[in-house]
Structures are given as structure tokens and as C-alpha cells.
Amino acid sequence: MQRIAIVSEHASPLAALGGVDSGGQNLYVANVARELARLGHRIDIFTRLDNPGLPPELAWDENVRIVHVPAGPALSIPKESLLPYMDEFGKYMLEFARQQDLQYDVIHANFFMSALAAMPLARNCDIPLAVTFHALGKVRRLHQANNDLFSDRRFTIEEDIVRIADCIIAECPQDKHDLINLYSADPAKIRMVPCGYDPSELRPIEKKTARERLGWDERAFHILQLGRMVPRKGIDNVISAVARLRRNHKVDARLCVVGGNLSDANLGDVDEYDRLQTLAHDEDIESFVDFAGSRARDQLSQYYSASDVFVTTPWYEPFGITPLEAMACHRPVIGSDTGGIKYTIVDGITGFLVPPKDPTALAEKLAVLAGNPDHAVKMGHAGAARAQEMFTWEHVSSALSEIFQALNSKNSTLNSPATSSHLTLVN
Template identity: 60%
Template structure:
């Protein structure tokens, strides 16, 4: 039986998605771990212990364990404050690997800090290292400028990881392009494998039924925005787009915003909500915007299926799982023409692509869907077919397992020895 160590320093698979630092990576790690376990792998997920109530180890299912790593204080920390503790994280893993009764075959690191912690461990034990970045520092800096709170040292760390990793998992064509152009990554060591959705979580439901359960107006045109409440997600743009849809196109539009640090939309718990409510008030549409707060995974399908359209207009998006989930629920998606959304959404077929920060363009596309129910239906069905064909987590897990098996093959040992010897520079 192969044993894989999945490293995800800030994104635990058991965290509640939707808060500031809990989103797509948490879902990705949880689903990849489950899929590998279902294929017969033994999987240990190493994540930072962020609560004193968490045990150091916990069984999470057949073939699945979570190792809560003591690195820094046992409380929540913004991911931008975790970098100083990655040395501790890596040292713990080194000791753990050394005393474990089970040897590992491969390490799969998620995010640059996980890769930083895992790289010396992989070198020490001669293990292949696969890395999924989920976001790249140079891309983030281009789009967030001074709002990016990670230090410039992130770039050097990412450069080292790109040079040293045995395989980099790009999540979409844009991700692959950025790795090659901005980091000089070797294209032969990049495998493109997308994120996915769970068909047991997301599938179409009858709209009237779920609208009734949510207390939504049966006749209004509902737009759904779902995800983390941070500025770069562009939720303010969706509010402004909905405002123009009402004022310029006469559509009885409503917007439901799902996400936040708590299950109630408390501004003190999620500061971004105060800004978004101010935007809605300024646009004169506060009465038509519903802020729900965070919702559990088992509740999200109802929101997708109750809406007429899913809108997501981030400034940039490394992949974006929510558009795929909306497509799986047979809802058209209007999303930013950027990153992974450009790959998942087929413009004019499964929805529309629009420029980020352009509420006028967003309103125009939303109006087309509001005024043509047959177009909306066709796009929704096309999206569901595309999601089923390309983006199930089972498909993602199978592709990752194929990559991992190629890394664990007999040719790895000889090639890896030369690789580490040539690039053996420990990250400080």
C-alpha cells in the first residue's frame, strides 16, 4: 500500500469553508485525500494545529489521518503570519517521518509555505515531491499590490520550490503559463490537473422547491455570489452589476451573498461585510441584497439551485471551485475572464466571461439571461455536462494518482538522487 503525505499548512480539510482563509484549498485537500484513500492509498494530511482542542492525530476515515502539526500558537493565524513558523512545521515532519512505523512514498505539498516546509523533508528521506501552489506570489502581487501582505521573500521561496519539485500540478492553462513565464518552470515537470466537484454534493434540483425552502420570491431574478469575503473576490462589483441590472434594464433582480467568518453576517466578525453593505447602500440596493453569512457544505446546493445565475468576478482566480459547483447544479455562470474561470466557463456556451471590475459588462450579460429563459436553460445544461465530463473529484483523484505512480516508479530513485544533489539548497 502506498502512503502519501499531503501537506496543507493553513487549509485544514476539516475547516469550515467560506471564512477569510478557508475556501477552495480546504475543499481541494479534503477531496483529494478522500479520492486517494478510495483508490487504496494510505493518506496522512499534515496541517497546522490552530486550536488547543484539536488532538495531535485524528482518524478521519478509512485510510485517512489528520496530523495537526504544532507550529506557532495553537490558535487561528492569518496565513500571511505563518511564514515564521514553517521551520517548526518542517522540523516536526522530519521527526515524525523518522519515527513513524510506516514509511511514506511521496509528499504532496499545497501552497508555497507547505512546499517550503516539505522540501527539506523530501530531501532528507529521498522522497518525490509534488506541489500544487493554488496561488502564485508574483500573480497575487500584480493584482493586489500593497494589499498583498506576504513578504517579498515569498518569491525566492517559490523560485526554489519550482526548481526543486519533482512535479508541479497546474490547475488550469493560465496557471501553467504563469509557472513557465514568471518562474521559468520546466514544462516537462508540469502536469495540468483541475479542481473538481463532488456529484454526491452537487446536482440539479427543482428551483421552486428550493426557493420555497429559502423563503425566496418565486418570480424575482436571483443572482448568487458565494465564497470568501475578501476584496479581491470582487463581490462589490457584483453588487454594482445587480444595481445596474435593476436600474438600466428594469429587471427585478435580487442578490444573495453567501460567505463570511460566522454563520450570521456579523460585520465585526467579517470586516469585508461592512464595506459591501456600504456599497449596496450607496447603490440604493441594500434592500435587495441578502447577506447570509457562512453556510455548511450540505446547504450550498440549495443556494446554487435556487438561483437563476451564479456570478463571480474576482480580480484574479487561480482556479475557482464555485463556478464548477454552480455548473454541476445546471446554473449558468457569469465570471471574470481570468485564471481558472477562463478555463471552466465556456463563453457563450456555459455562461459568459466578462472583464473584472466592469459592472456594466456584468449587468449586460445578466440582462441577457434574465430576458431569455431558454438561453439560461441551455447554458445551465451545457455547464452540467461539462462539469460531469471534466471536473469530478473522482477524475481529479485518478489523474493525481497516475502522476504519483509515475513519480514513485523505479526511474525516480536514480533521477531524484541527481536532482537533489544538483539543487540541494535548503530554504532558510
């Protein structure tokens, strides 16, 4: 089995989920590391030290160690401001491996800055480099425009990483398409492995029981939105759709929004929360919208199971794990026709796809499910079968394990004549 270095510069598996920079990547790194360790691999996760109270090293799980890298001040910094510290991050990783006499078999970098930081170790120690971008700068800029606070340097760095990496992990067909068409990626170096969910953590609860625990009206049509409270998630679109559903379709609809830190004024979540509250007021549905704030992972099955439908309509989403979690809880999902969402949802079978920023279209699909609960149940069961077949973390990590072992095989088609150990990344 292999010794694997997982690099995740801003997304630690220790972080509380739901914050501005804490979401799918944190979950991905945590679960992939655990599952790879269960397969017998030894894992070191390198993540930036963002709290002076954290130890330099932490035995986090069996065969999984977290290494807190001192790069920049030991405090929480927005990921858009971390690029200047990646040189320091990379030097520390290289010195750490040398001091502990570690020879990693593969490096798995998550996000473009992690790949940049991993380059000294990959280059100097001749270690294959696999990269999961999780989000691509050119796609982000296309969708977020002036709200994208990353430097334009990101584009050049990503282009070089795509050229240099031994393997690129695409998370969905759209991701692969963007890598090839926007970054001229070599298709032979791309392998597609999706994100996943944990079936022991996300499982259905009887709807009546879940609603009693949450105090939800048993007779109303309940819609759930769950995720980080940032503008691109399109929560405003869901609120406007619920208003149309109540006004035009006469459905007694209620919306629960789970996610976001609603108490710390220093966080951007509060500004978005205020904006969304104002929208709910202006749409005259504030009494039918519950902003529940962040909830612990062990409570999520209860929220998914209490709902009639899960909705997520971001206008930009590289993959999106929450649809999988809802599907695991036997709920139909309505999602925007973008990124990984249009891969996880089978339109008309496990839920519906709608255009982002189109509350009228969303309201119409919600009305279909509200008017035909038996059909909604069938969609939920179809989604659960799809999730179980394709998207468990066990499935994801087994696929990654095969890729990582192939990278060390002399006969692997993933090995390119010009590997990361022989090329220099342009800064």
C-alpha cells in the same frame, strides 16, 4: 498502492469553510485525500495545530489520518504570518516519520509554505516531492499590490521550489503559463490537474422547490454570489452590476451573497460586510441584496438551484471551485476572464466571461440571461455536462494517483536528474 503525505500548513480539512483563510484549498485537500484513499492509498495529512483542543493525530476517514503539527502558537494565525514557523513544521514532520518508521512514497505539498516545510523530509528520506501552489506570489502581487501582506521572500522561495520539486501540479492553463513565464519552470515537470466537485454533494434541485424552501420570490430574477468575503472576490462589482441591471435594464433582480462570518467583530469579514452594505445602500438596492452569511455544505445545492445565474467576478482567482459547483447544479455561470475561471467556463456555451471590475459589462450579460431564460437553461445543462466530464474529485484524484505512481517509476519522464533529495532550498 502508496503511502502519501499531503502537506497543507494553513488549510485543514477540518476547518469551517468561508472564513478569510478557509476556502478552496481546504476543500481540495479534504476531497483529494478521501478519493486517493478510496483508490487504496494510505494518506497522512500534515496541517498546523491551530487549536489546543485538537488531538495530535486523528483518524479522519478510512485510510486517512490528520497529523496536527505543533508549529507556532496553537491558535488561528493569518497565513501571511506563518512563514517563520515552517522550519519548526518541517522538523516535526521529519521526526514524526522517523519515530513511526514511515517511508512515504510521495509528498504532495499544497501552497508554497507547505513545500518549504516538506523539504527536510523529502531531502533526508529521498522522497519525490509534488507541489500544487494554489496561488503564486508574483501573480498575487501583480493583482493585489499593497493588499498582499506576504513577505517578498515568498518570490525567492517559490522560485527555488519550482526548480527543486520533482513535479509541479498546475490547476489550469493560466497556472501553467505563469509557472513557465514568471518562474522559468521546466515544462517537462508540469502536469495539469484541475480542482473538482463532488456530484453526490452538489446536485440540482427543482427551482420552484428550492425557492420555496428559501422563501425567495418565484417571479424575480435571482443572482447568487457565493464565496469568501474578501475584497479580491469582487462582490462589490456584483452589487454595482445588479444596481445597473435594475436601473438601466429594468430587471426585477435580487442578489443573494452567501459566505463570510458576519457576527464575529474580530474577523476581517465584518469590515468587508460593512463596506458592501454601505455600497448596496449607496446604489439604492439594499432591500434587494441579502447577505446570508456562511452556510453549511449540505445547503449549497439549494442556493445554487434556487438562483437563475451564479456570478463570480474576482479580479484574482487561481482556480475557483464555486463555478464548478454551480455548473453541477445546472446553472449558467458568469465569471471574470481570469485564472481558472476562464478555463472552467466556456464563453457563450456554459455562461459568459466578463472583465473583472466592470459592472456595466456584467449587467449587460445578466440582462441577456434575464431576457432569455430558455437560453440560460441550455447553458446550465451544458455546464453540468462539462463539469461531470472533466471536474469531479474522482477524476482529479485518479489523475493525481497516476502522477504520484509515475514519480516512483525509474522510467518516468517526471524524474529529473537533480531531485529534491539532492538539493537545498534557499531560505
